Amino acid sequence: MRIRTFFLLLMLTPAVLAEGLPDLGEISQGDFSPVVERRVGEAIMLDIRLHEPTYLDDPEIRGYLNRLGSRLVAQSLEARQDFEFFALRDATLNAFAMPGGYIGVHSGLIVAAQSESELASVLAHEISHVTQHHLARQLNTQSQAQLPMLLSLAVAILASRAHAGGDFAQGALIAGQAAGIQHQLNYSRDFEREADRLGILLLDRAGFDIRGMSSFFERLQKFSRLYENNAPGYLRTHPLTTERIADIENRIRPMPYRQVPDSLDFLLVRAKIRATEGTPQDAVTDFEEQLRERKFTSEIMVRYGLAVSLSRARNFVAAEREVGELRRLKASSPLIESLAADLRKNQNDLAGALKILRPALDRYPQERGLAYALVETLLADGQTQAALRVTVDELQTYPTDAQMQRLQAKTYAALGKRLQQHRSLAEVYVLQGQLMEAIDQLQLAQKADDGNFYEHSQVDARLREIKVRQAEEVKEKKRQ
Numbered sequence: 001m002r003i004r005t006f007f008l009l010l011m012l013t014p015a016v017l018a019e020g021l022p023d024l025g026e027i028s029q030g031d032f033s034p035v036v037e038r039r040v041g042e043a044i045m046l047d048i049r050l051h052e053p054t055y056l057d058d059p060e061i062r063g064y065l066n067r068l069g070s071r072l073v074a075q076s077l078e079a080r081q082d083f084e085f086f087a088l089r090d091a092t093l094n095a096f097a098m099p100g101g102y103i104g105v106h107s108g109l110i111v112a113a114q115s116e117s118e119l120a121s122v123l124a125h126e127i128s129h130v131t132q133h134h135l136a137r138q139l140n141t142q143s144q145a146q147l148p149m150l151l152s153l154a155v156a157i158l159a160s161r162a163h164a165g166g167d168f169a170q171g172a173l174i175a176g177q178a179a180g181i182q183h184q185l186n187y188s189r190d191f192e193r194e195a196d197r198l199g200i201l202l203l204d205r206a207g208f209d210i211r212g213m214s215s216f217f218e219r220l221q222k223f224s225r226l227y228e229n230n231a232p233g234y235l236r237t238h239p240l241t242t243e244r245i246a247d248i249e250n251r252i253r254p255m256p257y258r259q260v261p262d263s264l265d266f267l268l269v270r271a272k273i274r275a276t277e278g279t280p281q282d283a284v285t286d287f288e289e290q291l292r293e294r295k296f297t298s299e300i301m302v303r304y305g306l307a308v309s310l311s312r313a314r315n316f317v318a319a320e321r322e323v324g325e326l327r328r329l330k331a332s333s334p335l336i337e338s339l340a341a342d343l344r345k346n347q348n349d350l351a352g353a354l355k356i357l358r359p360a361l362d363r364y365p366q367e368r369g370l371a372y373a374l375v376e377t378l379l380a381d382g383q384t385q386a387a388l389r390v391t392v393d394e395l396q397t398y399p400t401d402a403q404m405q406r407l408q409a410k411t412y413a414a415l416g417k418r419l420q421q422h423r424s425l426a427e428v429y430v431l432q433g434q435l436m437e438a439i440d441q442l443q444l445a446q447k448a449d450d451g452n453f454y455e456h457s458q459v460d461a462r463l464r465e466i467k468v469r470q471a472e473e474v475k476e477k478k479r480q
């Protein structure tokens, strides 16, 4: 099922929404405000996180994309909202912006980018579609005649998704139909030109090589000639014409040439994506061959890819040898540290893993993957109180980190603190926008036979708060 078809959800009205489906309220033409956009995006994103099998739930890859994306967003004068970048495991070359600032990138596109500036150019283009509200403006120009068809299709798609693992054949059929309609929702030439123009500005201000945009788009266009009618997805949603490329080149020509080295994490993330595709043995063979024939631009990248592949093949000793080579090459990255710790853990050396993770997290405090690994390892080592302290500290700095919140619930469970366990779990659901589930958990917390008076009154207060919020949502739904 293609994620792109999701934005047909925009056409939904509450009357047709079955229970358990993302409830977007009434969204009609001309009524697509930034607030509504964000709500639509949040609902779709939750669905992707929970149900989309290709969603790449890797904190390192996600962390990298968000660092790269934020660097560009910081240069935008129009960006007045949060952005979230995520990856899907999909070999096709595609990237897309959903309403509300959620930007998805296919792993195929990340691997195909030959420089970090090239990858940044695609993100900059997508960010500009979001800041200019192109999706909303495009939908507002759809003819009224198409709306009923879009509506019925969107309902069918949602229904088929509602039962996970349900009727795949039907889902595929619907996806096929949706792809046809999707075609009519492609961005107009004017929007493409505007996204290119603003994208170039972002790239330049953020210190990337602006020529990355023309070189990447030219390569995408070459791909599309090979594919004939089956052009890479990116070109279908962002029609690329010779005129558009010429336009980009005209803008770039007067600007000074700038050589920008790729960050190490760009290289490592691409190696990790490759190393985690196909069978572990094929990945090992592939990287070994690159190393033997010295077919690489970065030895660090290839050795890291080989180490990840060897770890997948459960050859931990050989993988550690590669990590040793990486240290010898003076490579330093949070991705290498978490791999090194993971290899220790896999050989039942929890103390050794902790010895790597603690200083690594001090050095890269923003790296979520290291923080999760530290908590997991402390729990595995029976250091439950220490694990709890880490989750409390981390949630103070990153209060919307649902995964850390879930780890805290797990930690409370290990401590046998039932009230706190349900209370933590309730916060996970709040962060995911699932208020009914949050209420269930808080009611379980109320019934827990542990917890002191103070903790119980905190639970009561939080439950009242969430119930009010839930009631407001129901009222809003009825008003429409």
Ligand SMILES: [Zn+2]
Pocket: 125, 129, 187, 191, 192, 195, 237, 238
């Ligand atoms: Zn575009």
